[in-house]
Amino acid sequence: RNLVFPPTSSSSSSDGGDLRDDFGDSDGSDDGSGSESSLDDDKFFGEASSGDEEEGSAGEDGGSDSGSGELLEIEKRAIRDAKRAKEDAEAAEAELGERGGDQALTTREEEELFDGEGGEGEDDGDEDDDLDSDDDEGTGAAGVDVFKVKRRLQQVVGVLSNFKQLKKKEREREEGGGSDDEDEGERVAKLRPRSDYVRQMTKDFKVLYGYNDFMTDQVLSIFTPAEALAFADASEGSRPTTLRTNPLKTKRRDLAAALIGRGVNLDPIGDWSKVGLVVYESKVPIGATPEYLAGHYTKQGASSLLPVMALAPQPNETVVDLAASPGGKTTHIGALMNNTGLLYANELKKERLASLSANIQRMGVTNAIVCNYDGRDLPKAIGNFQCDRALLDAPCSGTGVIWKDPGVKTSRSAEDIWKTVKIQKELLLSAIDMVDADSKTGGYVVYSTCSILVEENELVVDYALRRRNVKVVSTGLDFGQDAFTKFRQHRVHPSISKAKRYYPHVHNIDGFFVCKLKKLSNEIPKTEEAKVAIEAAKKKKEELREKKLENGGGGRRFGNKGGKKKKFHKARGARDTY
Secondary structure, three states: OOOOOOOHHHHHHOOOOOOOOHHHOOOOOOOOOOOOOOOOHHHHHHHHHHHHHHHHHHHHHHHHHHHHHHOOHHHHHHHHHHHHHHHHHHHHHHHHHHHOOOOOOEHHHHHHHHHOOOOOOOOOOOHHHHHHHHHHHOOOOOOOOHHHHHHHHHHHHHHHHOHHHHHHHHHHHHHHOOOOOOOHHHOEOOOOOHHHHHHHHHHHHHHHHOOOHHHHHHHHHHOOHHHHHHHHHHHHOOOOEEEEEOOOOOOHHHHHHHHHHOOEEEEEOOOOOOOEEEEEEEOOOHHHOHHHHOOOEEEOOHHHHHHHHHHOOOOOOEEEEOOOOOOHHHHHHHHHOOOOOEEEEEOOOHHHHHHHHHHHHHOOOOOEEEEOOOHHHHHHHHOOOOEOEEEEEOOOOOOOOOOOOOOHHHHOOHHHHHHHHHHHHHHHHHHHHHEOOOOOOOOEEEEEEOOOOHHHOHHHHHHHHHHOOEEEEOOOOOOOEEOOOEEOOEEOOHHHHHOEEEOHHHHOOOOEEEEEEEEOOOOOOOOHHHHHHHHHHHHHHHHHHHHHHHOOOOOOOOOOOOOOOOOEOOOOOOEOOO
16 A cells, blocks of 8 residues: 555655755755765655654553553453454454455355345345344444454445456356265355446445445445445545644754653654644644644645645745635645735635634744635626635535544435535536636646545536636646546546546545646637537527517617607606607
8 A cells, every 4th residue: 555654664764855844944964875964854754753663652551560460450441341342353364465466256255245134135135124134133232243244345346346356256167077075065056147246346335434325326436345444434534633743934954852751652744745744742832832833834634735736835925725624724824925925815614713823823824815705796896816825625525534524424425415516517617717727837727525425526627728728737636546537327528537636445545636727728618518509699689689670669869760758757857769
C-alpha cells in the first residue's frame, strides 16, 4: 500500500531528503556532499523522534508495570478479554490466509456459507425476509456472531476475487475425473453462479458494517470485493492527527522542536508536504498549546492540504475560496501568497463567519476579505473574470469521511445525492465564471470534495467541460489514484483521468477527490441545448410579431394607421398610450 504517513519507526531511518519550509527557506547550506552539518528536516526529526520514541516506549512499559496494581479486577478481566478476542480474530484471518485465495471451498464450507447464520439458503426465497431475520438478531449487536460473519464474508471475497481461476480449475477437475477417495465433507464444492456469491457478500456487508442498500451498492460498485472490505474497515477507524505549520510565523523544524519539548511525538507528514506534521501521541491538548493560540500551526486533515497544493496560488494574485469555513484552506492560501494580493473568503452560513474570521486573524492572514454569499451568486458581487484562481471545496455527501459521521452509512440516498450534485454543478460554473482566462499567472480552478461517489466527482467535472471553455490539467500531486473515465453506464472525457482520488485504506487519509481545471476562454460556449433554445425563442418572437400584425397592431405610435384609436383622458394634457 502506498501509505502517506510513515510508520513511527521511520523517523530513525530517514532517507536524508531535504524537506524545506515554504518559500524555500532552509537553514544551513547543502552542497550535496551529505555533510553532518546539514540541518535539514529529515535529520532533525530522525534524531529527535528516535530518542523520544525510546523514552516514550520505556515510559509506557514502566507505567504499565507500576499502574497494574491500581487496576480493579474487573478492569483487568476486560483487558484480558479484549486481548483474547483480538488474538482469536488474528488467528482466524491467518487460518483463512493459509488456505490461499485461489483455493476452492470444500463441500462443508460451502454448506456453512449458504446455509449458516445469515445464509441465503438453497432456494431463491425472498431476500428481504432473510435480511429481516438478521436485523432481528442485531446488526453487529450481541445477537450476531461478528467473527463468524466476517469470516464468511472473507471466504466469499476470496471466491469472487479468484472466480475465473477457480472456474478454470473446476473444469480441469471435471475433465480429469476428480478424486473419489476424499471424505464427503472435504470434497471441493462445485462453484455456484457468481450472482449467488455477490448476493451473499452484499447481505453480510450490510450486516457487518451497517450500510443501507444505496451505500452498499455504491461501495461494492466502486471497489473490488477485497478493496470494499478494506475501505469499510478503514472507515471504521479514525485518521491520524495532522498539523499544518504556518510559514507566516514559524518554520516546521522550530515548531516541531517546541512541540516535542511539550511531550508531543510527531514526524513530518511525508515527502509530498513541506508544512505538514503527523502526531502519534501527545501529553498536552494539541488545540490549546501556546503555539496553537499564537497561530504557529492549525489542526488540519492531511487531505485538506491537497486542494491548495494543486491550486498553487502565487503572490499578488486575486484568489477566491467559495466555501471557506472553517478557514484551514483559506489560511493556507494566504500563507502561500505571503499576505500579498487579494483573497476572497466566502461562506454561506452566517453562524460560521465568527470562527472563520477568528482563524484568519489567529493565523496572521491580512489579505483576506470575508464574504457571506451563496456561492452561486458570488459572481454578481465580485464580478466575472475578476480572479486569477478559484478554489471550490464543494459541499458533498461526506462518503469519504464516514469515520467522522457514521450516520452517512444509513442516511444517504440517491435522491439526496442528485440534489447535492445539482448544487455542485452550479457552484463549479460560478467558480469558472469568476476566473479570468487571460490572467498572466493564473486562470485555474480547483474542484474538490470529501466524497468517493462518481456522481459528485467525475460527472460534475464532465458537466463543466461541456458547459465552459475549460480543460483538465495535471494537479501536480505526486501520489493518488487516477480518476475514473468509465463507471457503470457513464462515460466521461478521457482527460478527467488526470484528476486524483484518495482513499483511507490506500493512503491513510480521508477519502478525497481533487481536480484542476485551466480556463481557455472567457466566452461561454453554446451547447446544443442552448442553440435549440435560442432558435425556439427567435421562432416564438417571429410568431408573436406576425400575429400582432394580423390583428392590426402594427400601426405607428402617433400616426396610428390601421391601428386602434387613441384614447384621451378627461384631464387636460393627459393621454393614454393605447
